[in-house]
Amino acid sequence: MAQRLDNIRNFCIIAHIDHGKTTLSDRVLELTEAIDLRNLREQTLDAMDLERERGITIKSHPVSMAYTAKDGKTYLLNLIDTPGHVDFNYEVSRSMGACEGAVLVVDAAQGVEAQTVANAYLAIDNELEIVPVLNKVDLPGANIEDVSHQIEDVLGISMDRPLLISAKTGEGVPDVLEAIVARIPPPETAGVDAPLRALVFDSVFDEFRGVITYVRVVDGCIKVGDAVRFIGSGQTTQLREVGIFSPDQKPVDVLEAGQVGYLVGAIKDPADIKIGDTVTWVKDGATEPLPGFKEVRPMVFSGVYPVSSDEFEKVRAGLEKLHLNDSAFTFHAESSVALGFGFRCGFLGLLHMEVVQERLRREFDLDIINTHPSVVYRVLLKDGEVLELDNPVQLPDVTRIEQIEEPMIKATIICPSECIGDIMRIALERRGEVKGTESLDTRRVILTFILPLNEILIDFHDMLKSVSRGYASMDYEPYGYQASDIVKMDILLNGELVDAFSILVHRDKAVARGRQMCKALSESIPPHMFKIPVQAAIGRTIIAREDIRAFRKDVLAKLYGGDVTRKQKVLKKQKAGKARMKEFGQVNVPQSAFISVLKGSSKDD
Amino acid sequence: MPSHLYIHVPFCDGKCHYCGFFSVVAAPSVIELYNTLPAREYDCRLTRLPELGKVPLRTLYMGGGTPAMLGNDGLKRLADALSKRLPFDTLEEWTVEVTPTSASVALFATLATIGVNRISIGVQSFDDTILSRIGRRHDAQAAITAVKRAQDAGFVNTGIDLIAGLPGVTPTLWSETLERAISLSLTHLSVYALIVESGTPLARQVEDGLELPGDDDQLAALAQAETALGEAGFARYEISNYALPGFECRHNLAVWRGHDFLGLGPSAASRVGRMRWTNSEDLEEYIHAVKHDAPPPADSTALDAVEDAEERVIFALRLSEGIDLAAEASRFPALAGKVGVWEQRLADLVVHGITERVGDRWRLTARGREVCDAVLRELV
Numbered sequence: 002m003a004q005r006l007d008n009i010r011n012f013c014i015i016a017h018i019d020h021g022k023t024t025l026s027d028r029v030l031e032l033t034e035a036i037d038l039r040n041l042r043e044q045t046l047d048a049m050d051l052e053r054e055r056g057i058t059i060k061s062h063p064v065s066m067a068y069t070a071k072d073g074k075t076y077l078l079n080l081i082d083t084p085g086h087v088d089f090n091y092e093v094s095r096s097m098g099a100c101e102g103a104v105l106v107v108d109a110a111q112g113v114e115a116q117t118v119a120n121a122y123l124a125i126d127n128e129l130e131i132v133p134v135l136n137k138v139d140l141p142g143a144n145i146e147d148v149s150h151q152i153e154d155v156l157g158i159s160m161d162r163p164l165l166i167s168a169k170t171g172e173g174v175p176d177v178l179e180a181i182v183a184r185i186p187p188p189e190t191a192g193v194d195a196p197l198r199a200l201v202f203d204s205v206f207d208e209f210r211g212v213i214t215y216v217r218v219v220d221g222c223i224k225v226g227d228a229v230r231f232i233g234s235g236q237t238t239q240l241r242e243v244g245i246f247s248p249d250q251k252p253v254d255v256l257e258a259g260q261v262g263y264l265v266g267a268i269k270d271p272a273d274i275k276i277g278d279t280v281t282w283v284k285d286g287a288t289e290p291l292p293g294f295k296e297v298r299p300m301v302f303s304g305v306y307p308v309s310s311d312e313f314e315k316v317r318a319g320l321e322k323l324h325l326n327d328s329a330f331t332f333h334a335e336s337s338v339a340l341g342f343g344f345r346c347g348f349l350g351l352l353h354m355e356v357v358q359e360r361l362r363r364e365f366d367l368d369i370i371n372t373h374p375s376v377v378y379r380v381l382l383k384d385g386e387v388l389e390l391d392n393p394v395q396l397p398d399v400t401r402i403e404q405i406e407e408p409m410i411k412a413t414i415i416c417p418s419e420c421i422g423d424i425m426r427i428a429l430e431r432r433g434e435v436k437g438t439e440s441l442d443t444r445r446v447i448l449t450f451i452l453p454l455n456e457i458l459i460d461f462h463d464m465l466k467s468v469s470r471g472y473a474s475m476d477y478e479p480y481g482y483q484a485s486d487i488v489k490m491d492i493l494l495n496g497e498l499v500d501a502f503s504i505l506v507h508r509d510k511a512v513a514r515g516r517q518m519c520k521a522l523s524e525s526i527p528p529h530m531f532k533i534p535v536q537a538a539i540g541r542t543i544i545a546r547e548d549i550r551a552f553r554k555d556v557l558a559k560l561y562g563g564d565v566t567r568k569q570k571v572l573k574k575q576k577a578g579k580a581r582m583k584e585f586g587q588v589n590v591p592q593s594a595f596i597s598v599l600k601g602s603s604k605d606d
Numbered sequence: 607m608p609s610h611l612y613i614h615v616p617f618c619d620g621k622c623h624y625c626g627f628f629s630v631v632a633a634p635s636v637i638e639l640y641n642t643l644p645a646r647e648y649d650c651r652l653t654r655l656p657e658l659g660k661v662p663l664r665t666l667y668m669g670g671g672t673p674a675m676l677g678n679d680g681l682k683r684l685a686d687a688l689s690k691r692l693p694f695d696t697l698e699e700w701t702v703e704v705t706p707t708s709a710s711v712a713l714f715a716t717l718a719t720i721g722v723n724r725i726s727i728g729v730q731s732f733d734d735t736i737l738s739r740i741g742r743r744h745d746a747q748a749a750i751t752a753v754k755r756a757q758d759a760g761f762v763n764t765g766i767d768l769i770a771g772l773p774g775v776t777p778t779l780w781s782e783t784l785e786r787a788i789s790l791s792l793t794h795l796s797v798y799a800l801i802v803e804s805g806t807p808l809a810r811q812v813e814d815g816l817e818l819p820g821d822d823d824q825l826a827a828l829a830q831a832e833t834a835l836g837e838a839g840f841a842r843y844e845i846s847n848y849a850l851p852g853f854e855c856r857h858n859l860a861v862w863r864g865h866d867f868l869g870l871g872p873s874a875a876s877r878v879g880r881m882r883w884t885n886s887e888d889l890e891e892y893i894h895a896v897k898h899d900a901p902p903p904a905d906s907t908a909l910d911a912v913e914d915a916e917e918r919v920i921f922a923l924r925l926s927e928g929i930d931l932a933a934e935a936s937r938f939p940a941l942a943g944k945v946g947v948w949e950q951r952l953a954d955l956v957v958h959g960i961t962e963r964v965g966d967r968w969r970l971t972a973r974g975r976e977v978c979d980a981v982l983r984e985l986v
Contacts, residue, residue, distance in 0.1 A: 530958070553821035553822060557801070559801065560845075560924060562861050562875045562876075562877070563869070563874070566907075569917050572983050572986045
């Protein structure tokens with residue numbers, strides 16, 4: 002028989018970026034004295050520097066707090082922090098699977114944004130009780146009435162009992178804690194004595210302790226020394242440590258039904274842990290797993306290559322280490338004629354790609370080149386075979402291809418009404434199809450488009466922000482595959498094909514994209530002693546061309562005895578500088594050229 | 607003894623605005639003190655590198671600075687001191703750099719007496735306005751007189767230096783300068799594109815807004831020189847050097863072809879075996895060390911076999927004769943792994959009109975000479 006664990010609440014906080022989710026988390030932690038005030042630095046839960054810098058959470062960190070409510074009872078609150086960005090929806094949904102309720106934070110000045118909508122719908126899908134909170138009510142621009150209407154009209158969430166807070170000053174935050182206790186249902190369990198079932202919602206890697214698995218115990222209890230089995234993967238291990246988050250890891254003797262905590266066994270490889278799996282006892286364990294999470298599949302792929310080929314192993318080591326903490330990206334070795342040996346990496350989305358690449362540079366001090374991102378194309382061959390292609394270079398000869406299908410997305414864009422025209426134009430230029438327009442309030446609309454994913458890979462987001470002066474927000478979700486006239490476009494430097502620059506592109510877009518890439522390359526490759534044609538081609542047909550002019554002169558007028566010594570040194574030094582570039586044929590290409598082609602349209606287009 | 611000897615005389619009567627060489631305006635007592643020290647530095651070097659004494663002396667080059675600042679007696683004493691250590695009977699070429707300000711009849715008589723057979727006069731320009739603007743302390747007439755005096759003293763092999771691309775020099779003025787040079791019955795001309803050396807007054811003037819001719823104008827001036835001098839029978843045998851057939855500077859040819867040379871005096875550079883070193887520019891330290899029979903302070907490097915060979919070979923690309931890679935490979939076995947790559951690199955540039963192969967030799971084309979350093983960078 003199911004029983005209720007009345008003194009426990011499991012919840013998460015969801016919000017659009019910058020609406021104050023992390024600040025609210027910090028205040029909640031302070032109020033429950035879960036952390037020492039002296040150690041509180043801004044945004045405690047966002048542990049990575051990169052996260053703090055960008056104000057986004059990438060990894061979720063659970064935390065347990067004791068809270069004595071106005072009813073005099075003490076409750077155990079388990080906060081499961083969630084990332085805010087669309088790319089990390091998989092993490093959000095993981096976290097939600099371990100909760101009964103969600104605190105939805107909405108900026109009272111900004112109102113409902115795209116990620117507010119996406120996260121709220123996700124919470125509704127997960128059958129969570131939603132506690133809406135208006136944050137930043139002390140700001141002059143706060144418009145409580147309008148924003149409340151938006152929440153009711155767009156999200157269908159009742160604002161009968163509005164919570165008006167300023168997470169920054171702490172005003173109203175105690176009411177949020179009360180609402181959590183009052184409104185979010187307590188977890189249900191088959192009992193502390195029932196066979197163990199614990200939901201795996203995350204894992205991290207610790208250099209000394211191996212894999213640390215984050216779980217929510219649903220039924221039964223877990224003790225140090227227990228032999229446990231992961232029902233899905235079949236892995237077994239003996240637990241050396243169990244503990245809770247307060248907010249740092251703190252070992253305890255036993256984790257009981259309703260609690261959120263961590264397990265340390267003897268598992269060394271994070272790949273052995275499947276998120277959504279169920280932990281039970283080896284002996285007398287449960288047979289029925291908890292409903293699992295959906296499998297996460299990368300949507301965006303890009304090559305990651307060392308600038309200097311002897312750093313291949315260093316890059317591999319970096320990727321392996323990073324993967325221990327972010328199992329959502331995939332990588333496998335590949336080689337490029339132009340770039341030598343490197344890796345094909347799969348990411349959940351664009352931000353995820355950026356974050357991983359940036360972490361490789363920063364945390365592992367790697368000099369890497371990223372190739373043009375690509376989506377996964379489905380190539381139907383005439384012989385009936387179907388290929389899934391994440392690298393343009395692998396495209397078979399056109400004569401063998403029956404049809405190419407590309408992945409589509411459904412994009413939800415919220416923007417000021419006066420931007421509709423511009424945003425429609427941008428979306429249509431990118432082969433988008435309008436699915437719906439809906440008024441959010443008197444000033445803003447919700448636009449829904451079906452777009453090819455590859456059209457938003459490069460600068461779509463930047464364009465949105467630029468035409469809306471930063472006010473538009475966007476979220477997207479996969480929307481199946483669609484047949485499309487996709488061609489492979491190559492770039493030739495000095496007449497030589499550089500495979501690392503090859504892209505798959507819609508035929509109608511090829512000329513414009515070709516011009517753009519040639520221009521970007523011609524602006525970022527420094528002049529050489531000879532003229533360099535930069536060409537874009539489909540098959541043997543050249544569709545765009547730019548020339549990099551030769552530099553005029555480079556010669557020392559006087560070179561006698563002493564100068565030879567000096568000159569030799571200078572030449573060697575300059576040569577060392579050149580080694581940081583990649584040489585294709587006779588052309589030295591700096592890293593910046595690889596970045597420049599990702600920048601999309603140049604200003605004067 | 608070394609086959610090729612350079613002696614630096616670090617004294618001048620003033621400093622020209624573009625000059626980056628080491629020289630000082632010194633009191634006569636200091637110059638007196640310096641006098642025969644290069645000969646004594648030779649003794650120090652010989653003690654440490656006995657192989658220096660195993661080959662006959664073929665070329666001697668005295669530059670500066672202004673060698674004439676040593677005075678006629680000083681020059682004689684230095685020559686005397688050198689000849690005691692290094693017999694002059696095998697000497698093929700002895701060059702002395704002369705400035706128009708120091709070009710007295712007596713000076714040339716002295717130089718002829720001690721055995722000098724080649725004169726190089728720093729002229730730079732034949733326009734008085736330009737000369738004074740770049741800090742020269744003579745006019746055009748003095749330069750012409752200097753050439754005449756050298757020739758009158760019997761120096762058939764007399765050459766001058768000119769600077770191309772000086773600010774304010776129009777193509778017409780440059781043409782007149784070249785015509786004037788051609789009219790002087792010279793055997794050798796060095797034509798340097800203006801270099802702004804850091805720390806010079808010229809560098810400061812440029813910082814303060816002095817406009818220099820652009821690359822196009824400078825290259826046009828060099829091309830103009832090549833044409834005019836070519837018509838007068840001068841071959842451009844090195845990027846900045848022209849000579850009548852047989853009058854190429856043998857000393858400098860030896861340097862460009864990668865042979866050993868010994869440099870004496872402060873700031874002088876040497877290349878002996880796998881060693882290269884450059885004496886410190888500190889005149890006081892130099893005098894102090896050599897007076898006590900110690901080698902002067904120098905920045906020295908021991909090269910490995912590949913570096914050594916590489917450096918000795920590639921700079922010959924500056925010469926119109928170019929490089930015979932197969933011959934260099936047998937001259938330097940260490941280059942075995944390199945010549946194949948070089949061959950390829952140089953061949954890749956043919957299509958761009960930068961290099962050409964003539965018989966067994968690789969050489970730069972006219973365009974190649976404009977980007978010589980970029981080509982060298984492909985090889986190092």
